[in-house]
Amino acid sequence: xxxxxxxxxxxxxxxxxxxxxxxxxxxxxxxxxxxxxxxxxxxxxxxxxxxxxxxxxxxxxxxxxxxxxxxxxxxxxxxxxxxxxxxxxxxxxxxxxxxxxxxxxxxxxxxxxxxxxxxxxxxxx
Numbered sequence: 001x002x003x004x005x006x007x008x009x010x011x012x013x014x015x016x017x018x019x020x021x022x023x024x025x026x027x028x029x030x031x032x033x034x035x036x037x038x039x040x041x042x043x044x045x046x047x048x049x050x051x052x053x054x055x056x057x058x059x060x061x062x063x064x065x066x067x068x069x070x071x072x073x074x075x076x077x078x079x080x081x082x083x084x085x086x087x088x089x090x091x092x093x094x095x096x097x098x099x100x101x102x103x104x105x106x107x108x109x110x111x112x113x114x115x116x117x118x119x120x121x122x123x124x125x
Contacts, residue, residue: 009048009055010072014112015064019047021111022058029089030082032056066113079104079120 014022026032032049036042045060054074076082086092086108095107105119 009057011057011059012067012072012110012114013061013064014046014058014110014114016045016060016062018060018112019045019058022047025090025111026056026058029086029092064112066109067115068113069115071107071115071117073105073117073119076118076120079106079118082118 023034026047026049027034030049030051032051032054035048035050035055037046037048046058048055048057050056056072083094083106087094090111092108097105097107100119102122103119104122105117108116108118110116
């Protein structure tokens with residue numbers, strides 16, 4: 001039996017002061033809910049988001065550089081609808097990828113350039 005129970009959250013970074021842009025994207029475009037940070041952590045900046053089965057913490061980082069290879073893999077119900085929403089909302093570039101058997105997926109970037117992978121399982125024939 002594994003001692004691990006699951007994944008609590010994924011931490012991504014952003015430059016200090018990017019919280020409004022991150023709210024627009026993660027809450028506005030992806031539909032996640034902002035979660036209040038504990039006061040001792042809120043003083044550090046950043047913002048947290050939650051949705052069904054997912055929690056993403058954005059931390060403010062001086063000298064920020066976006067993650068270009070590392071990324072969260074986010075499961076979605078309707079990959080095409082999400083791609084359309086991201087393109088329409090702010091002209092996000094969608095990079096389709098069919099290299100993972102059993103999934104349709106694409107890559108996109110958040111407003112500060114972090115790489116995000118969105119996946120939808122392919123229904124069995």
